[in-house]
Amino acid sequence: MGEDDEEARALLEGSPNEAGRGASAVPAVPRALPALCDPSRLAHRLLVLLLMCFLGFGSYFCYDNPAALQTQVKRDMQVNTTRFMLLYAWYSWPNVVLCFFGGFLIDRVFGIRWGTIIFSCFVCIGQVVFALGGIFNAFWLMEFGRFVFGIGGESLAVAQNTYAVSWFKGKELNLVFGLQLSMARIGSTVNMNLMGWLYSKVEASLGSTGHTTLGVTLLIGGITCVLSLICALVLAYLDQRAERILHKEQGKTGEVIKLTDVKDFSLPLWLIFIICVCYYVAVFPFIGLGKVFFTEKFGFSPQAASAVNSIVYVISAPMSPIFGLLVDKTGKNIIWVLCAVVTTLAAHILLAFTLWNPWIAMCLLGISYSLLACALWPMVAFVVPEHQLGTAYGFMQSIQNLGLAIISIIAGMILDTRGYLFLEVFFIACVSLSLLSVVLLYVVNRARERETEHEQGRGRERGRHRIGNRLQALSCQHRARRGARTHRLRDHDLGRSRTLNRLSHPGDPVFIFFNVFLFLREIESGRGTEREEDRGSKASSALTAEPSVEPELTNCDIMT
Amino acid sequence: MCGSEGLRRGWGRCAPSPLLLLSLLASAAPLGLLREETRQVSLEVIPPGLDAPQNLLHIRAVGTNSTLHYVWSSVGPPAVLLVATDTPHSTLSVNWSLLLSPEPDGGLVVLPKDSIQFSSALVFTRVQAFSGSGRPDQPPRLLHSADTCQLEVALVGASPRGNRSLFGLEVATLGQGPDCPLMQEQHSIDDEYAPAVFQVNQLLWGSLPSGFVQWRPVAFSQRQRGRESALPCQASPLHPSLAYLPQSPIVRAFFESHNNFCAFNLTFGASTGPGYWDAHYLSWSTLLGVGTPPLDTLSPLVLGIMAVALGAPGLMLLAGGVFLLLGHRQCSEYQPIN
Numbered sequence: 001m002g003e004d005d006e007e008a009r010a011l012l013e014g015s016p017n018e019a020g021r022g023a024s025a026v027p028a029v030p031r032a033l034p035a036l037c038d039p040s041r042l043a044h045r046l047l048v049l050l051l052m053c054f055l056g057f058g059s060y061f062c063y064d065n066p067a068a069l070q071t072q073v074k075r076d077m078q079v080n081t082t083r084f085m086l087l088y089a090w091y092s093w094p095n096v097v098l099c100f101f102g103g104f105l106i107d108r109v110f111g112i113r114w115g116t117i118i119f120s121c122f123v124c125i126g127q128v129v130f131a132l133g134g135i136f137n138a139f140w141l142m143e144f145g146r147f148v149f150g151i152g153g154e155s156l157a158v159a160q161n162t163y164a165v166s167w168f169k170g171k172e173l174n175l176v177f178g179l180q181l182s183m184a185r186i187g188s189t190v191n192m193n194l195m196g197w198l199y200s201k202v203e204a205s206l207g208s209t210g211h212t213t214l215g216v217t218l219l220i221g222g223i224t225c226v227l228s229l230i231c232a233l234v235l236a237y238l239d240q241r242a243e244r245i246l247h248k249e250q251g252k253t254g255e256v257i258k259l260t261d262v263k264d265f266s267l268p269l270w271l272i273f274i275i276c277v278c279y280y281v282a283v284f285p286f287i288g289l290g291k292v293f294f295t296e297k298f299g300f301s302p303q304a305a306s307a308v309n310s311i312v313y314v315i316s317a318p319m320s321p322i323f324g325l326l327v328d329k330t331g332k333n334i335i336w337v338l339c340a341v342v343t344t345l346a347a348h349i350l351l352a353f354t355l356w357n358p359w360i361a362m363c364l365l366g367i368s369y370s371l372l373a374c375a376l377w378p379m380v381a382f383v384v385p386e387h388q389l390g391t392a393y394g395f396m397q398s399i400q401n402l403g404l405a406i407i408s409i410i411a412g413m414i415l416d417t418r419g420y421l422f423l424e425v426f427f428i429a430c431v432s433l434s435l436l437s438v439v440l441l442y443v444v445n446r447a448r449e450r451e452t453e454h455e456q457g458r459g460r461e462r463g464r465h466r467i468g469n470r471l472q473a474l475s476c477q478h479r480a481r482r483g484a485r486t487h488r489l490r491d492h493d494l495g496r497s498r499t500l501n502r503l504s505h506p507g508d509p510v511f512i513f514f515n516v517f518l519f520l521r522e523i524e525s526g527r528g529t530e531r532e533e534d535r536g537s538k539a540s541s542a543l544t545a546e547p548s549v550e551p552e553l554t555n556c557d558i559m560t
Numbered sequence: 561m562c563g564s565e566g567l568r569r570g571w572g573r574c575a576p577s578p579l580l581l582l583s584l585l586a587s588a589a590p591l592g593l594l595r596e597e598t599r600q601v602s603l604e605v606i607p608p609g610l611d612a613p614q615n616l617l618h619i620r621a622v623g624t625n626s627t628l629h630y631v632w633s634s635v636g637p638p639a640v641l642l643v644a645t646d647t648p649h650s651t652l653s654v655n656w657s658l659l660l661s662p663e664p665d666g667g668l669v670v671l672p673k674d675s676i677q678f679s680s681a682l683v684f685t686r687v688q689a690f691s692g693s694g695r696p697d698q699p700p701r702l703l704h705s706a707d708t709c710q711l712e713v714a715l716v717g718a719s720p721r722g723n724r725s726l727f728g729l730e731v732a733t734l735g736q737g738p739d740c741p742l743m744q745e746q747h748s749i750d751d752e753y754a755p756a757v758f759q760v761n762q763l764l765w766g767s768l769p770s771g772f773v774q775w776r777p778v779a780f781s782q783r784q785r786g787r788e789s790a791l792p793c794q795a796s797p798l799h800p801s802l803a804y805l806p807q808s809p810i811v812r813a814f815f816e817s818h819n820n821f822c823a824f825n826l827t828f829g830a831s832t833g834p835g836y837w838d839a840h841y842l843s844w845s846t847l848l849g850v851g852t853p854p855l856d857t858l859s860p861l862v863l864g865i866m867a868v869a870l871g872a873p874g875l876m877l878l879a880g881g882v883f884l885l886l887g888h889r890q891c892s893e894y895q896p897i898n
Contacts, residue, residue: 078788079788292756293756351751420756422861428869
């Protein structure tokens with residue numbers, strides 16, 4: 001911190017005008033601002049961190065409002081499950097496209113500050129329109145509200161991450177991501193457990209149930225979005241102020257999206273996409289429809305049903321770093337993905353075919369969901385060159401949203417006509433498709449790995465010449481070892497890569513991925529922040545450059 | 561409270577002007593005694609001859625060595641009789657003058673009497689309206705077996721007392737023995753035929769060959785049944801009935817004096833959610849039959865999907881394992897070199 005202070009003072013001395021505008025009234029006297037107002041101080045950054053956490057709170061809170069009020073929405077708006085699930089589908093539709101443009105909009109069109117404010121406004125307006133749809137008893141208006149909400153929600157997450165990087169890179173970034181993640185989970189969980197209660201309170205004060213009660217409840221829920229908007233405004237001000245005082249650059253997502261890269265995607269990457277889509281469509285739509293399932297099949301009270309429905313989110317917060325560590329230490333990403341998918345399959349089978357207490361199955365689901373997030377998303381970085389990472393992640397997220405939108409509608413239709421058992425069987429089929437892809441990926445990987453070993457073996461005999469294109473091989477074990485040294489994305493790189501800036505709706509794992517990576521890096525490098533920063537500043541310009549082969553060889557030799 | 565006059569008033573008082581539609585769907589075929597695969601079903605309306613408005617519907621389901629008689633009558637409160645005999649030649653004999661008299665005992669006889677294996681009756685004694693609470697929603701596609709018939713009770717066009725009146729139905733049963741039938745709530749994992757309804761309620765008469773009543777705890781507030789019009793249906797425990805029950809002439813005509821009635825209440829809907837007020841319509845279905853109640857099993861589609869869903873990755877894993885194993889052999893040639 002001492003270095004920071006000195007740096008800050010130096011900066012302040014360089015700009016006496018700014019100092020004069022601060023808390024100190026005496027012009028031209030270089031004097032430190034009070035800690036809370038000094039952008040270079042930890043206290044101030046903590047304030048910013050708080051704002052950042054609450055920036056996303058609103059959208060996380062409101063995203064799952066429909067799930068928390070499933071019975072009420074369907075009853076008050078007199079819609080069947082198919083139309084109810086459209087509320088989720090409409091959230092996903094805009095993001096099928098926006099996944100590619102969110103970063104571009106922030107970097108080139110709005111800038112981070114205005115971008116955040118605009119996206120927050122979208123979230124706010126979306127939620128208000130959603131609530132008005134309830135008050136005026138117009139379901140189409142609710143759908144439209146969710147659409148607007150979707151436009152803002154996902155891009156706001158990108159903005160939130162960009163802010164985090166711009167303020168905390170090389171410092172407490174891991175902690176920041178961890179806290180933001182926790183905040184996201186808290187938002188989802190609080191929503192799940194609060195909205196039903198809020199509805200009953202509104203019902204008591206209005207004297208009846210009905211669409212008005214629903215609308216008013218949602219409007220009150222929308223307060224969280226207004227809170228987030230206020231955070232966005234304050235953040236914009238503080239960010240601008242910091243720019244003035246510290247000559248800090250405005251944060252950029254640094255995303256490079258080239259849609260033509262798609263044709264270069266390898267088979268393993270496509271398999272990863274399939275795993276991702278098939279897995280997540282069996283988790284999020286299920287949670288969206290879960291509450292009634294738990295009340296009807298297992299006889300849970302609405303409160304207990306909400307609690308068990310939100311356990312997946314609750315578990316994923318603390319488990320993610322642990323699993324991240326586990327995955328990184330062992331390096332066998334595919335095996336972990338396999339475990340996660342099999343466990344999820346088991347959880348769905350338990351839910352479908354037994355009357356066992358659903359806490360067991362949902363905890364399994366929560367654990368496997370966290371494990372999958374930690375193991376699956378980093379794999380993308382193993383199979384695409386770094387300059388294509390942005391496109392790969394954007395594409396992955398886009399088809400994930402597309403899958404979620406379509407499967408949400410299908411799930412609603414299945415539930416209305418065939419019931420929960422069939423719906424669960426459908427989800428089992430999805431997870432099984434995912435499992436199939438994992439197995440295929442494993443086989444493909446082993447085949448390529450063998451090729452690599454083969455070449456390696458020959459290479460050793462020939463005097464340890466390595467073949468460059470081995471880099472393309474998807475050997476998770478080797479890659480992970482390498483990753484521990486060279487391939488692990490440094491936070492400066494991350495700041496510029498789209499992957500970091502992906503948060504998506506609650507539970508989107510990209511977030512976890514970075515959190516974990518950074519968390520691990522900190523553990524390993526200890527207090528080596530400065531060194532990392534130096535390296536980072538060099539590396540940031542070389543985003544598209546291939547990692548150098550030399551140190552890698554050394555590492556591999558050491559590890560082998 | 562005796563005499564048909566009083567009975568009719570009792571019925572009318574509780575349901576002000578409802579056109580109570582009761583339809584009887586015979587899905588044929590009872591015992592094997594029961595367990596006959598198919599039965600010939602014939603429906604016969606037996607009018608009283610005079611210009612009296614009452615009539616009686618007789619459904620006869622004949623198998624190779626047994627007959628089921630379902631008798632439904634508009635005389636008195638809605639009631640249905642179920643009589644199972646072990647001969648394909650049993651007949652129903654109706655003595656209308658006796659049936660319409662205040663003492664209808666013996667007005668309804670199934671001949672030959674000694675062929676009767678099982679007999680029972682359901683009497684829907686009254687429809688009540690009250691404001692209360694219950695719980696949330698869902699359709700009942702009950703599984704028909706050979707030995708069952710489906711009853712559907714529909715309340716149409718009654719003017720309720722309140723805006724959100726709930727309706728209840730008191731059902732009285734009659735068996736041969738002195739004990740009340742057994743009420744069972746079975747939880748099931750299968751809601752394929754009645755989305756989000758994971759329960760089947762059953763009424764079982766004790767001795768074999770015995771009869772049963774089976775229903776899903778769900779009713780519908782619209783003719784087009786779907787999850788959005790489904791309302792929960794709660795059943796109270798069975799209790800031996802008291803004298804105030806209006807008596808059905810056809811039941812009395814058949815069973816004569818041994819009246820071991822047991823009654824239970826069904827409550828439809830909750831004060832929130834779909835209800836009768838949606839379309840002034842309420843329907844509830846139940847299955848009445850002989851033998852053991854049909855059990856829903858997983859549909860072939862579900863089993864097929866599960867087989868493929870679990871089989872495919874399994875096979876893939878196996879194939880992959882073999883592939884890798886073989887590959888490993890080849891590779892292992894390199895090991896000694898190192």
